[in-house]
Amino acid sequence: MTRHLLFLLICLNSFTASAQLLKLRLSDSATVSLLTCDPIDEMAYTVYGHTAVRINDPANGIDHVFNYGMFDFSSPNFLYRFARGELNYKLGFSRFADFFEEYSERKSGIMEQILNLTGEEKQRVLDALQVNYLPENRTYLYSFLFDNCSTRPRILLEKNISGTVEYPEILQQTTFRTIIHRCNRNHRWLTFGIDLALGAPLDSLIKQTPQMFIPEYLMQVFSHAKIVQPDGNARNLVAETRKLAPTYPIDDKPLDSNPLMVSCLFFVLVLLISFWESRCKKYLRLLDFVLFFVCGLTGCMIFFLSFISIHPAVFPNYSIIWAHPLHIILAVSLFIKPLMKFVKYYMLVNGIILLLFILAWNFLPQKFNPAFFPLVLTLCLRSLLLSLRNKTGVSI
Numbered sequence: 001m002t003r004h005l006l007f008l009l010i011c012l013n014s015f016t017a018s019a020q021l022l023k024l025r026l027s028d029s030a031t032v033s034l035l036t037c038d039p040i041d042e043m044a045y046t047v048y049g050h051t052a053v054r055i056n057d058p059a060n061g062i063d064h065v066f067n068y069g070m071f072d073f074s075s076p077n078f079l080y081r082f083a084r085g086e087l088n089y090k091l092g093f094s095r096f097a098d099f100f101e102e103y104s105e106r107k108s109g110i111m112e113q114i115l116n117l118t119g120e121e122k123q124r125v126l127d128a129l130q131v132n133y134l135p136e137n138r139t140y141l142y143s144f145l146f147d148n149c150s151t152r153p154r155i156l157l158e159k160n161i162s163g164t165v166e167y168p169e170i171l172q173q174t175t176f177r178t179i180i181h182r183c184n185r186n187h188r189w190l191t192f193g194i195d196l197a198l199g200a201p202l203d204s205l206i207k208q209t210p211q212m213f214i215p216e217y218l219m220q221v222f223s224h225a226k227i228v229q230p231d232g233n234a235r236n237l238v239a240e241t242r243k244l245a246p247t248y249p250i251d252d253k254p255l256d257s258n259p260l261m262v263s264c265l266f267f268v269l270v271l272l273i274s275f276w277e278s279r280c281k282k283y284l285r286l287l288d289f290v291l292f293f294v295c296g297l298t299g300c301m302i303f304f305l306s307f308i309s310i311h312p313a314v315f316p317n318y319s320i321i322w323a324h325p326l327h328i329i330l331a332v333s334l335f336i337k338p339l340m341k342f343v344k345y346y347m348l349v350n351g352i353i354l355l356l357f358i359l360a361w362n363f364l365p366q367k368f369n370p371a372f373f374p375l376v377l378t379l380c381l382r383s384l385l386l387s388l389r390n391k392t393g394v395s396i
Contacts, residue, residue: 109247199317296328351383
């Protein structure tokens with residue numbers, strides 16, 4: 001009963017604040033700000049930071065935050081829709097005091113850039129935010145690289161000023177993968193997973209504007225941007241920058257194990273087992289089953305992302321050369337004696353393909369995680385060994 005009453009009060013409070021905004025005409029003292037929140041290393045989902053828009057009008061008793069980064073874990077088929085790229089985010093709305101308390105409690109620094117807007121531009125921005133907050137508009141199809149909490153405020157601002165925003169080129173050309181690696185530098189397994197899931201488009205060179213999908217980069221560029229009015233006069237986009245909550249420096253100390261070391265140890269283990277098999281004239285069938293079955297499941301994930309999902313930057317993904325769904329058929333065939341001839345030919349072809357893949361490693365238009373290399377070597381080793389089993393006198 002108490003919980004339901006509390007939920008009702010929160011909804012009523014949000015509705016009252018929203019209604020208050022809908023009929024509001026901003027005063028001359030009102031400000032529109034861009035809020036940039038720091039990542040928290042202990043919370044992997046925050047590693048890219050966060051952006052929100054603050055509307056502060058002391059004369060009208062208004063101090064609210066619009067936040068395009070809201071989503072619902074409990075929504076139907078959340079995991080499937082996330083994998084397919086159909087995850088809906090929505091525009092959130094809260095009092096600034098609540099927003100500040102949430103981020104400062106988890107020790108996330110908050111920088112505020114008060115935008116240098118005219119009274120008419122401020123009103124336009126608020127009106128546009130209110131239109132976006134209508135129930136029929138507040139939900140949007142989220143895209144990590146192209147449509148997120150950082151890109152939406154920038155585009156909304158560009159559409160609601162008198163003139164155009166000019167961004168000086170302060171960021172050098174780079175790739176999405178380089179930026180993501182930088183953000184994930186202390187979460188190496190997260191980097192491993194992203195490198196496995198996302199393909200060659202992540203390695204195309206991008207100029208400054210696409211890089212502003214990261215809140216920190218958006219803040220940097222905004223600090224140098226200017227608004228050029230129709231009459232040719234220009235003014236700084238940011239009037240003042242303030243630190244609202246202290247920034248806690250992030251040490252470059254990975255919080256998890258090293259995938260490269262793990263995969264190298266795995267390769268050495270498989271190499272020793274293979275040597276033992278050769279000396280003892282035995283064959284550990286279960287090892288190849290587990291190895292190729294897991295690799296086949298990984299291939300199913302890559303296939304799904306590449307050909308079924310609508311995520312950007314997932315196709316082409318050249319990792320499907322070494323991790324593909326056909327490995328599942330091979331794994332099952334290992335226990336079906338009449339299919340041993342098929343298994344041998346499959347392993348021979350697979351071993352040759354993997355050798356060519358290793359030779360082309362640095363020439364393909366996709367950068368692979370270093371931890372993939374020992375895994376590919378392991379698959380290549382087992383493929384070639386199995387294709388030669390009967391010639392070494394080992395029965396399979």
